[in-house]
Amino acid sequence: MKTLKGYIFWTYERGSLHYDVMVTLILAFIFITPHLWNYGDHPAVANQPPSELLVRTNGGGALIYQVPSDLAHAKDGSVSEAQLVRAIQPVSGPVTIDSYAPLRDASGRITAYKVWAHR
Known part of the structure; x- marks a missing residue:
C-alpha cells in the first residue's frame, strides 16, 4: 500500500x-x-469547394480575387462588373474593380474570373 x-x-x-x-x-x-483510441482530432481536408472565393494581396492595398463562375454568371452565361462586385462584397466589403479576366479550363470552359480590385 x-x-x-x-x-x-x-x-x-x-x-x-x-x-x-x-x-x-x-x-x-x-x-x-x-x-x-480514436481521439477524433484529424486534420481538416485541404481541398476547397469549387464555389469558394480566393483572395490574395497584390501590394499597395490592391487585391486579386478568384471568383468561381457559378458565383458570378447571369442566367444567360455572361458576367458583368456588378455581378462580380456582388460576389466579392460579402467577403471584403465595398470594392472598386480595376479589371477582370476569365480563367478557362483545358476544354475552354470558363471556370472562374480573376478580378483585380481595391478598396
Whole structure:
C-alpha cells in the first residue's frame, strides 16, 4: 500500500527505480494511446469547394480575387462588373474593380474570373 501511495503522490526521488517506472508509464501512455483510441482530432481536408472565393494581396492595398463562375454568371452565361462586385462584397466589403479576366479550363470552359480590385 505504501508503494501505491508513493506512486499516486509522486514521492519517490528522482533517479530511483520507482521514479523511472512512473516516467516510463506516462511516456507509454502518451505515445501508445493514440494508436489504440480514436481521439477524433484529424486534420481538416485541404481541398476547397469549387464555389469558394480566393483572395490574395497584390501590394499597395490592391487585391486579386478568384471568383468561381457559378458565383458570378447571369442566367444567360455572361458576367458583368456588378455581378462580380456582388460576389466579392460579402467577403471584403465595398470594392472598386480595376479589371477582370476569365480563367478557362483545358476544354475552354470558363471556370472562374480573376478580378483585380481595391478598396
